[in-house]
Amino acid sequence: MPISFEIPERIRQNLQMTEALASGIMRPDARYYDEHEHERPHTFITMTWPVMRDQQKRQLDRMTAQARGEVPEKKREGPGIIYLNMVFTFEMLSWGDVGQMLCMPTALLAGAAIEAVGTPEQKERFLRRFAEGDQPVWGAMAMTEPGAGSDTSAIQTTAVLDPQTNEWILNGEKIFCTNGKLALEESNGIVVVWATVDRSAGRAGMKPFVVEAGTPGVTIEKVEIKHGIRASDTATIVLKDARIPYDNLLGSPEVQRRDTTEGFKGAMATFDASRPLIAASAMGVGRAALEFVKEKLAEEGIEIPYGKPRHALSAVQRDVLEMEAQLRAAWLLTLRAASMLDHGLHNSLEASMAKAKAGKVVTWVTQKAVELLGPRGYSCEWLVEKWMRDAKINDIYEGTGQINLLIVARRILGYSSRELT
């Protein structure tokens, strides 16, 4: 397919519905949930659950059917648009309100890990709950620990096999787990917990375990009080002699082996899919801020001209044009990273490029927006100050800006993670 920037018709149709939700439900509620930090955005959750459930059901049914070899994989004409559609959706929902967006009832990162390395049996057992019922269900991923943030290989949570009962016994503390409380206490959800079966083995010892809601020994110790994305649930999970069945260790026996990093690599590859989504989310917040600034400036009679040399622009015009150019640049990087996934291409370089750029740009753009609107920008009367607080998380989670730069740097220099630390 030749170079094109034409948004597929199906995505455009989807976006109309998404936009209605974003502007009709999320925006009007955005300030409320910012001010009522641990309340749940019920309207948003209730409205999105049936949609997410049906979508997850279709995905799961397709996966299981394929695993059984029942239906031959449909010959599609050209690549799909699943990831493209997702980035457009994330962008629009985050334009509405990124805090609420993060409360979307889905398997999300847990689902991605299970899809990446889970066996067909595991997919069915863990993901079916996301595909049925009236009650929303959440999935979460717990990697980060107090002593292991960017350096995931430093995790200390342990998994020890009890040969008598054939159960894993998990011990440790996981922090900053998005939707951890929703998954474990407020729904029949799951958390993919990363633990080590052998601390001396480094990455090869790190394995993903599925912990289900209601597992004894698993408690939510704390939910964080945050700078932004306050509607989002960020939980501390403590695992104390938490016993889970042997088969909750994700992956085939091959993946589970102690001397390979296949499991780690497989699930790390889910970053290739999640980073473009976070980048897209950042873009939604950035677009919200830019549109708002332009609207307010226009009310003051300040128009943004396209075509004048920089030296002939006012400082405000120059800032706004710079915001717009930077957002566009980051957005196109995001689209490319997503499109590569749809084409089945390896995109970890491009995903990190998009994430690093988007995190940095949205942070700067929203800070600029507050600045450009003077005292009213700083006031909670408008949402720009909130967007600035919401934006910052995009340069932190799913790999900080620095970590994503590090990935890009290694790739362009041809260095391993040992050669460039």
Next chain:
Amino acid sequence: MISFTPTDEQQMLIETVRRYATHNVRPVAHDADEGGAFPADVLQTGWELGILPGNIPEALGGLGETHSAVTGVLAYEELGYGDLSLALHLMSPALMAIPLVLDGTDAQREEFMPLFLEETPPPVTAALIEPRIHFAPDDLKTTATYENGGYLLNGHKVCVPLAEGAQWILVYAWNPDAGQVDGFLVRGDAPGLTVGPREKLMGVRALPTYSLMLDNVRVDAACRLGGEQGIDFRRIQAHSRVALAALGVGVMRGALEYAVDYAKQRVQFGQPIATKQAIAFMLAECAIEIDAARLMVWEAAWKLDQGQDATRESYLAKQYVDQAAVMVTDSAVQTLGGYGYIREYPVERWLRNARGLATFYGLAIV
């Protein structure tokens, strides 16, 4: 459907131009910059690539299926990667040919188009920039006044590439009767037209550029590009911004490639400097800027090919490249440390050239 893959034909074009840039242009770029010109045989090989005729539609006598800005920017990036002066020199015939494709009347195309299909194109150029610190392309002081069935051109232009000995110069001027900027095809030897001495600029020093004085230069009404309608200057500007931006992407790519190699080889404190985040992150940021810039150029070019107004996209792309090109080439100089400052190494030339991009208007078109 959103896609980032050039067609097979485009890919072939990219590779052809890249080979030329790598093997013919880059090795002589330093001497050309110092000496003020590229060797004639390098230029000749460049004409023979047929980039311009390939982008003139068959219907107008060219060799291409359609005129495509996307195809154009893919080739231009490679030329920019070779050398900015060379690229601007080689594509100077396009300064007249593409506006003819876009806005020329049938008669004008019939008369002039065959010139551009010769093996060696004619010496033609265009004049847009004027010597004022407040210069803006849509606020020209050069005027074209209608009088007795023709136009009288008056004004002062600078940065006109290859003006000396040019057969035709497309002069952009404010046309008060039409209330718009128009383009006029002026003979290089027209009475009243004086080509000044060759200019000395900070960069693009292998590209001969000149100032131009127009003192009551008279042209026939038929020399107004686009006839009675004149030109769509917005669109021409968009095509021009996209072209310059594409060249800038090539300049950046060349600079980063060089800096990456250097940083991996240069040992200080017992280790290659590339193993330090201060260097590695700077280079990573450059890589991101280059890819982002390229995508913006592609999007703007694609919009042009769709026949849509690409004023905004081309403008943002050009603004973006103008800044990114300086940032990236400066990072390359910085990576080389003291050597970066020495003319024997190419990075300082790329920085000088890149800085020109923000100043250039109408010096390239695709």
